[in-house]
Amino acid sequence: MKSRLLALICSSVRKCVENGLIPPVDTSRIEVEVPANPDHGDYATNAAMALAREAKQNPRKIAEALQRHFHDPEGLVASISIAGPGFMNFVISNRFWLQILQDILEAGADFGKLSVGRGKKVQVEFVSANPTGPLHIGHARGAVVGDALSNLLQTAGFAVSKEYYINDAGNQMNNLGRSVLCRYRELLGETIAFPENGYRGDYIRDIAADIVKKDGNRYLTANEDETIQAFNALAGGIILEEIKQDLKDFGVVFDEYFSEKTLYENNGVLSLLDQLRKQGFIYSDGETLWFKTTDFGDEKDRVVIRKNGDPTYFAADIAYHQNKFSRGFDLLVDIWGADHHGYMARLWAAVQALGHNKDDLRIVLVQLVNLLRAGEPVAMSTRSGEFVTLREVLDEVGKDAARYNFLMRRSDSHLDFDLEVAKKQSNENPVYYVQYAHARICSIMRMAAERGVQLPDPRQTDTGLLSEPEERTLIKMMARYPEMLEGAVLSLEVHRVTFYLNELAGLLHGYYNKYKVITDDAGLTAARLVLMQAVRVVLANALCILGVDAPEKM
């Protein structure tokens, strides 16, 4: 609706230019938006004001010229008025609004699908936690944001692949193997000092116990380095499987799990660095290799090969992103914890050195979660192994409430997550507000069926009977659903979907309390059932993007 109107406005501008009323101007600043005050009409444009300076004319005069040359063969616009400094307010013809209802019912689950993605291949990488322990509450937010964002991009017409990067090549994994080995020896009666950076969680002991059960004490006499390597792989594998299961129960399923180790196969990382060196992006100071990230605006150059000859994490990450591009992705989306923001400049530098645009890698930062219980902070310490796991949150508050709560704020703002509130089935918990709206409509449908009224065919229903202001508000809200989605996609902000849902659910509840859908008037009942069904579809589609169920009963 918005884009159709914008096209009409732009053609009106062109016509004014042709007639010499205004000089040729840049139309890109023209915007169409929904006025805050509904009395101003359905849509408004700033066109006249945006053009005023360039055209050196009074905005109101421009608005009048635009109005005179407004050509609208379909009759989309019922009326135009000029207000304030030069706003043009448009009222859309009623039949175009009513058409939306039919569009929604015909499209069903496809309503809201966009073409902005144009089938472009996009990869969303998220979670990517080391498989050194179970996922905790901090990972949960990133997991949901990444998953919902992937759903959103898919809806927008992108070909989306969700990927988990397994950091299995660094020191952390060795710490894991050493921690398991230590517990293993303890179980077999030895007492040794626990590694300084070891993992102290009980799950390490469980894994060690499994090894004892299966292989007895044969690792006590084996080569220690080899044993640590073996335990790394073994423990990492077990933990990764648990992570996958937790994620699955959280509604998050990845298309790919990519191992950092594979980057080093066939000398992959080193040969890429060599290539970049030939291109002049990498230099040596005799001891170490440096990447000239300052060429691309970073604060200082970054080391890629350490003095001891080992490549840095950054070196592997360059190779990883090169690998991503080589798989044919047009756009990469990385979801990071906000504490990694200092890393963005160097990775963008790498992307550009690899011959891509900075915009080809979009980075979404997710702020830390402040976990509370009944208003009191829950103490957490990763080192001691005492943290609230994703599993515990899932068991306590459930998938839907957890996901919804993580999507209620923009991802880069701090989030208080209160376990007591999240599991409460009350008005303090917004997820039920939205789900209830959906269940409520389903309930109406059931009641209608009981009374022998089937869902009418929208094409044979006189939806013109929907003349109450609340009905028109609902319809307009639904017409804006695709526009809202487009904005969310361009900004990579899923929380907009959550806010939209809240608003639509609110309108539905208000309407429900004021009017009866099923009445003695068969025509009106049919029209209202169509309206309700449309709202149900939009609620369900938006909830689907968030990965939250749309229940028929609660």
Added chain:
RNA sequence: GCGCCUGUAGCUCAGCUGGAUAGAGCAUCAGACUACGAAUCUGGGGGCCGUAGGUUCGAAUCCUACCAGGCGCGCCA
């Protein structure tokens, strides 16, 4: 010290990339079930949009400087 992010109602946060009279939820107060589901609704009170300048037709939004909080500034990942 430098860089990034955040300061909006008592609390938690939106504010559609510069638009018209700044919104929602919670909390609080007053109301609505012989009702298609009250996990709901209706109404009231509550604001120097951190402060001070600047940019223009127009600023919560953009630029600058301060103030306050968070996070970065490893040859860790």
